[in-house]
Every structure is written in C-alpha cells, then in structure tokens.
Amino acid sequence: MDKFIKLSAIAAPLPMANIDTDMIIPQQHLKTITRTGLGKYAFSHIRYHDDGSERDDFVLNKPAYRTAEILVTGENFGCGSSREHAPWALKDFGIKCVIAPSFADIFYGNCFKNGLLPITLPQETIDLLLDDAGRGANAIITVDLETQTISGPDGGTVSFEVDPYRRHCLLNGLDDIGLTLEKKKIIENFEAKKRLTQPWMFQDE
Amino acid sequence: MMPRTLYDKLWQSHVVDVQEDGNCLIYIDRQIIHEVTSPQAFEGLRAAGRKLAHPEAMLAVPDHNVPTSADRATVITAQDSQIQLDILEQNCKEFGVEYIPMMDARQGIVHIVGPEQGFTQPGMTIVCGDSHTSTHGAFGALAFGIGTSEVEHVMATQTLILNRQKNMRIDVAGTLCPGITAKDIALAIIGKIGTAGGTGHVIEFTGSAIRALSMEGRMTLCNMSIEGGARSGLIAPDQVTFDYVMGRPKSPKGAAFEQAVAYWKTLPSDEGAAYDKEIFIRAEDIAPQVTWGTSPENVLPITGVVPNPNDVMDEERKIALQRALDYMGLTPGTKLQDVTIDRVFIGSCTNGRIEDIRAVAEVVKGKKIHADVEAWAVPGSGLVKFQAEEEGLDQILIAAGFQWREPGCSMCLAMNADKLLPHERCASTSNRNFEGRQGPKGRTHLMSPAMAAAAALTGHLTDIREL
Numbered sequence: 001m002d003k004f005i006k007l008s009a010i011a012a013p014l015p016m017a018n019i020d021t022d023m024i025i026p027q028q029h030l031k032t033i034t035r036t037g038l039g040k041y042a043f044s045h046i047r048y049h050d051d052g053s054e055r056d057d058f059v060l061n062k063p064a065y066r067t068a069e070i071l072v073t074g075e076n077f078g079c080g081s082s083r084e085h086a087p088w089a090l091k092d093f094g095i096k097c098v099i100a101p102s103f104a105d106i107f108y109g110n111c112f113k114n115g116l117l118p119i120t121l122p123q124e125t126i127d128l129l130l131d132d133a134g135r136g137a138n139a140i141i142t143v144d145l146e147t148q149t150i151s152g153p154d155g156g157t158v159s160f161e162v163d164p165y166r167r168h169c170l171l172n173g174l175d176d177i178g179l180t181l182e183k184k185k186i187i188e189n190f191e192a193k194k195r196l197t198q199p200w201m202f203q204d205e
Numbered sequence: 206m207m208p209r210t211l212y213d214k215l216w217q218s219h220v221v222d223v224q225e226d227g228n229c230l231i232y233i234d235r236q237i238i239h240e241v242t243s244p245q246a247f248e249g250l251r252a253a254g255r256k257l258a259h260p261e262a263m264l265a266v267p268d269h270n271v272p273t274s275a276d277r278a279t280v281i282t283a284q285d286s287q288i289q290l291d292i293l294e295q296n297c298k299e300f301g302v303e304y305i306p307m308m309d310a311r312q313g314i315v316h317i318v319g320p321e322q323g324f325t326q327p328g329m330t331i332v333c334g335d336s337h338t339s340t341h342g343a344f345g346a347l348a349f350g351i352g353t354s355e356v357e358h359v360m361a362t363q364t365l366i367l368n369r370q371k372n373m374r375i376d377v378a379g380t381l382c383p384g385i386t387a388k389d390i391a392l393a394i395i396g397k398i399g400t401a402g403g404t405g406h407v408i409e410f411t412g413s414a415i416r417a418l419s420m421e422g423r424m425t426l427c428n429m430s431i432e433g434g435a436r437s438g439l440i441a442p443d444q445v446t447f448d449y450v451m452g453r454p455k456s457p458k459g460a461a462f463e464q465a466v467a468y469w470k471t472l473p474s475d476e477g478a479a480y481d482k483e484i485f486i487r488a489e490d491i492a493p494q495v496t497w498g499t500s501p502e503n504v505l506p507i508t509g510v511v512p513n514p515n516d517v518m519d520e521e522r523k524i525a526l527q528r529a530l531d532y533m534g535l536t537p538g539t540k541l542q543d544v545t546i547d548r549v550f551i552g553s554c555t556n557g558r559i560e561d562i563r564a565v566a567e568v569v570k571g572k573k574i575h576a577d578v579e580a581w582a583v584p585g586s587g588l589v590k591f592q593a594e595e596e597g598l599d600q601i602l603i604a605a606g607f608q609w610r611e612p613g614c615s616m617c618l619a620m621n622a623d624k625l626l627p628h629e630r631c632a633s634t635s636n637r638n639f640e641g642r643q644g645p646k647g648r649t650h651l652m653s654p655a656m657a658a659a660a661a662l663t664g665h666l667t668d669i670r671e672l
Contacts, residue, residue, distance in 0.1 A: 015521065016521075016525065017521060017522075017525055018400060018401075018500055018525070020500075020637075020639045022637070022639040022640070022641060022642055023639065023640060023641075026641055026645075027618050027619055027620045027641075027642075028619075028620070030241050030269075030620060031241075031270070031283075031285035031286055031288075031289055031620070032285070033244035033245065033248070033288060033289065033292055034245065034248070035245050035353075045640060045641050045645065074521065075401065076400060076401040076404070076434070079400055079401065079434065080336065080431075080637060080639060081335075081336050081618075081637075082242070082334060082335055082336040082338075082350035082351060082352055083241075083242065083352075084242070084245075084334075084352035084353040084354060087352075102401060102404065103404075104401070104404065104434065105404055105405065105434070105436045106336060106349075106350055106351065106352060106436060109351075109352065109355070110352035110354065110355075113352060113354035113355070114354070163226070163228070163368065164226040165224060165226045165228045165366065168226075175253075176358065176366060177253070177255070177357065177358050177361050177362060180230065180358065180361075180362045180364060180366065181255075181361065181362060183221070183222055183230060184362075186221060186222050186230075187221055187222075187230070187232070187258075187362065187363065187364055190221040190232055191232070191363075194232070198328075198465075198468065199461065199464075200326075200457035200461040200462070200464060200465045201234055201326070201328075201329065202261075202262075203261040203262060203455065204259075204261045
C-alpha cells in the first residue's frame with residue numbers, strides 16, 4: 001500500500017452532503033477485475049455530459065482543480081454501497097485525502113486500505129477550508145499525518161483525530177493482512193476453544 | 206456482571222485479540238462472496254502467495270451481474286459481466302470454495318441464499334463485500350458489509366481488525382395498521398433518523414411490532430439498516446428465528462441443533478442493558494411510506510405532497526432538495542398520489558422473498574396492471590421462485606401483466622441489462638433511490654411490495670389502504 005505521510009496540494013471544494021458511492025463510481029464501471037484504471041470514471045454522472053464531453057460546472061473539470069489531490073466536501077460522504085471501487089476511483093484520479101464533516105462507516109474504512117486519508121472535522125472548520133479551497137492553486141493546503149495537522153495557505157493550523165492503528169498503517173504503508181498473519185497462533189487458539197464450545201459453527205465438524 | 210446488549214455479546218464472543226490501540230481482532234464465522242467485489246481479493250491472495258484460512262466457511266453465489274431473462278442459460282451476457290462470472294467460478298474452483306452456479310436451483314441474491322441454506326445462523330459474525338449484509342442481522346448475527354480489502358483479509362485470516370461500534374436501540378411498540386409492512390417501518394425509521402443517523406452504531410430493533418414480524422420481514426428491516434447509516438442491524442433471536450433455521454441444508458442437526466438453540470437463547474440483550482442512543486416509535490403511527498427524492502431519507506407517508514425547497518432554511522439543504530426535485534422531475538406541492546409511474550420493480554435483497562411475492566399476488570389477483578406500466582417481478586432466489594410457482598403466484602402475476610423473471614439483483618442496481626431508461630419513473634421495492642441507481646437518469650420511488658403492486662394497477666403512486 002502507498003504510504004501517506006505529508007501532502008501539500010490543491011484542494012477542490014465539493015460542498016454537497018450525502019455524496020454516495022454510486023455517485024463516486026456508478027455501477028456500470030464495477031465490472032472490472034482489477035483495482036486500477038477507475039479514475040476516468042470517478043463521479044462520471046456529474047462529471048460528463050451524455051456525449052462523454054466534460055461538464056464545465058463540475059469542480060474537478062475546472063482548470064484550477066484538475067490537479068487537486070485533496071477534496072473538501074459535505075457530510076456523510078461515501079454513504080451507500082460498500083464498493084471499494086469508490087476509493088480506488090478517487091485514488092486513481094489523484095485524490096489522496098478527503099476532508100468532510102462526517103463519512104459513512106464502510107467507505108471510511110475502505111480509504112485507509114488504499115493509502116487514502118479521510119479526515120473528519122467540524123462543519124465550521126470545513127467552511128474555512130472550503131473558502132481556502134475556493135482559491136484554487138493560490139491556496140495550497142498541507143496535510144501532515146505525522147503531526148495530525150492541516151495547515152492552510154494563510155498560516156492557520158487545525159488538528160485532526162485519526163485512529164492510531166490506521167495512522168500507523170498509513171504512515172508506514174503497511175499491509176494489515178501481513179500484520180494479522182503474525183497473530184496466527186492466537187487465532188488458532190481462539191478457534192480451537194470455539195470448536196469445543198460451539199462445534200456447530202464449523203462446517204467441517 | 207453488567208447487563209449486556211445483544212451486540213455486546215456478539216462482539217465479546219468474537220474477540221480474538223485486543224490491540225494496544227483499542228482495536229480488536231474479531232473472528233469471522235462466515236463469508237459470502239459474489240462476482241463483483243471478490244476478484245481483486247482473490248488476485249491479492251494469489252499475488253502474495255496466500256491461501257484461504259477456511260474455504261469451508263465461505264459460500265459463493267453470482268447475483269449482481271446475472272441475466273434475469275428466461276433464456277439466461279444461452280443468452281449472450283455483456284462480455285465484462287461474463288468475465289466476472291467466469292472468474293468467480295474459476296477462483297472458487299482454485300481456492301476450494303463452494304460455488305452455487307447461475308443455473309442451480311439454489312442460486313439467487315447472496316442475502317437471500319445465505320439464510321435459505323442455513324448458512325446464516327444466530328450468534329455468528331457474517332461478512333460479505335456488499336453493504337446489505339446487514340440483512341443477516343435479522344437472525345441475531347453480527348453481519349456487515351465490507352470492502353474488497355477486508356474480503357481479502359477475511360479470506361487470509363478469518364478475522365477483521367475492527368473498533369467497537371456504539372449501541373443504538375430502535376423500539377417499535379404496538380401493532381402495525383393493515384397494509385403496513387416491515388418496509389414501511391424501515392423507511393419511516395430512515396425518515397426519522399436520516400441516512401447518517403446510525404453511523405458508528407449497530408442498531409438493535411426491539412419492541413412488540415418487531416417481535417411480530419416474520420423472518421422475511423425482519424430481514425427486510427435489517428437490510429435497510431445501512432440506509433440509516435448503520436453497518437449492522439440486529440434483532441434478537443427467538444422461536445420465530447429457531448423455527449426458520451431448523452432443517453435447512455447447512456443448519457445444525459439433531460443434538461447439535463439443541464445445543465445451538467440453548468446458546469442462541471442466551472443472546473438477547475439483558476434486562477437493563479445500556480444503549481448509547483434510543484429511539485421510540487409507535488407502530489400505529491406508521492403510514493405507507495414512499496420516497497420522493499434521491500436519498501432514502503427523502504421519504505413521506507403516501508398521503509404527503511412533494512416538499513418545497515423554499516420551506517427549508519439551511520442553504521445547503523435547500524440546494525440539495527432542489528437538485529433532488531430536478532432529478533426526479535417533480536414539482537413542489539404535487540400530491541404523491543398524483544405522481545404517475547412507468548415501471549414497477551418487485552425484487553432485491555430487501556423485498557425479493559416469498560412473503561413479498563405473496564403480498565404482490567394478493568393485491569393484483571384477478572386484476573390487470575395499468576396499460577402504460579411495465580411491471581417486473583424478480584424473485585430473490587431460485588427457491589423463492591420455485592415456492593412461488595408451487596403456490597401459483599407466478600400465474601397470478603403473469604395474468605395481471607407482470608413479467609416473471611429469473612433470480613438476481615436485477616434492476617435494484619442495474620448492473621446487468623435490467624435498467625430504467627432515462628427519465629423513466631419506477632415504483633420499486635429495492636433499497637436505494639440514488640441518482641442513476643436503477644439506470645442513468647432513472648427515477649426511483651422506494652416502497653413496499655404491496656404499495657408497488659398497487660401502483661402497478663393504477664399507474665400512479667397509490668395508498669394501499671384505499672385500494
């Protein structure tokens with residue numbers, strides 16, 4: 001997994017609440033067997049006209065935001081389907097950090113598995129960041145996961161909270177399957193005990 | 206000992222290890238997989254040279270992409286869909302996972318097949334790369350949707366690293382009025398708490414109206430938990446649950462079943478157990494529900510009118526509401542019952558069970574659907590289809606003008622050929638009315654099977670109580 005340590009980038013404002021994963025990546029683009037190449041379909045319903053041409057009114061199509069790597073958005077971002085294609089599409093497009101007042105649980109967890117940092121902040125702080133983001137390339141925002149701070153273009157800094165385990169994995173680009181497999185013995189002991197007390201739960205009993 | 210909730214018990218009985226940071230390694234008893242969210246997980250295992258920890262704890266069924274037309278054994282599926290279907294079969298063969306092929310009588314939507322086969326049992330942890338895995342919570346199992354990376358984690362380790370959710374209780378006391386179903390309860394709850402109301406929580410549904418629901422109704426309710434933001438919904442197991450589980454192919458048998466029931470009876474929340482959030486609803490207050498917008502929380506009783514964005518003070522909400530109305534092609538103040546429809550979709554993991562088909566048949570028996578309406582019934586599984594045909598329900602639906610199709614997810618998410626045309630308006634028993642969900646620019650109104658059947662007859666949204 002890609003590490004996430006520190007990022008200084010253009011932030012795109014997308015102040016809509018309840019952006020669902022169907023909107024982030026519509027169902028017709030889920031027929032893939034790889035994790036890559038979905039960036040061109042990210043937000044396709046609101047990003048393109050029916051003929052495939054770009055919509056001028058969509059923020060990531062505007063010249064100032066085509067290279068944005070941070071998205072500042074509304075509450076309950078990523079609600080709906082569990083499709084990990086949503087963070088895959090964002091990441092493939094170039095988005096490495098999403099900042100919102102709240103996230104849907106499954107999407108939030110999926111981000112961390114893909115080197116994408118979701119940050120939850122109070123609406124007042126989001127409003128300030130949206131103002132900064134509105135200034136495009138004139139307002140580079142710096143997200144530092146080590147110090148858990150966001151610095152705006154005018155010197156202001158805000159702190160954010162993140163689960164320590166997820167932070168550790170992101171900072172080091174760790175594959176958590178590998179980490180869990182180091183606990184194989186503990187898992188096997190748990191299973192052995194469970195087989196004694198709840199044998200019916202095991203299909204091979 | 207502190208009184209514990211059902212969720213506390215399910216959680217504690219699956220903790221393998223507590224990490225220093227407070228996250229827990231949780232044992233996963235069952236994983237169901239389908240063709241859309243598993244290929245990358247298998248590929249990840251292969252790339253890392255890993256094996257499945259417990260192939261026997263998995264069950265695979267193709268559902269999202271399968272054609273639902275009568276000629277599906279021979280019909281040419283879109284190439285990209287066919288690749289996903291073929292790869293699921295190949296992966297299952299290579300890794301030793303039980304696979305139910307499309308033409309098997311048991312095939313259907315993962316969340317309908319799991320319970321039917323007895324693969325779903327109380328007290329378990331159950332996961333699937335699909336958000337509607339919350340359905341299985343109806344059995345008193347901790348069940349939730351996961352992303353593909355987590356699918357791979359479970360495949361390799363039979364565990365997940367999770368942090369504990371909060372406890373939320375939604376109590377529905379009293380008796381539902383005639384014509385009101387589990388779907389109406391689910392929509393009314395989402396209308397009340399919003400689509401993020403359950404975020405960070407596991408919702409336990411309690412109360413006499415919940416206890417009175419059949420297993421089918423309970424599954425409908427838990428299925429929609431995710432639309433209220435909760436990854437899992439729960440209903441305490443009781444005799445209704447035990448009776449449903451007993452005798453199914455993968456259920457415990459004989460003495461093992463008795464041993465299991467004795468354990469399952471210890472699962473319900475203890476008297477006095479504490480919840481972080483509690484909501485109380487009177488069953489009698491729930492009217493037939495129908496959505497008008499592009500989020501499940503955009504829901505009203507069928508007697509309502511399309512809301513006016515100008516009545517909303519919050520600027521962001523006003524814009525969102527206007528956007529929803531523009532998408533749905535609706536004018537503020539229009540009576541919901543005056544909204545005409547083009548299509549009807551009966552099916553999905555929310556409402557594709559036998560009870561749902563029966564409800565539709567009861568409404569349309571001996572009648573004809575409106576001439577301008579195209580109506581589909583897509584049973585949730587081959588076994589539901591078989592049962593419905595045994596009961597003659599297919600003939601009632603066909604005589605009324607419905608298409609009676611083969612099982613699959615179909616037009617709930619429109620991944621296969623089953624979709625709305627742009628601007629077509631659908632009375633749907635599915636779970637999401639997001640923009641484009643049932644096809645680009647398609648317009649979805651969510652409701653119960655009986656309400657969708659009523660709309661099929663009249664050609665407009667209709668109050669089932671007046672039919």
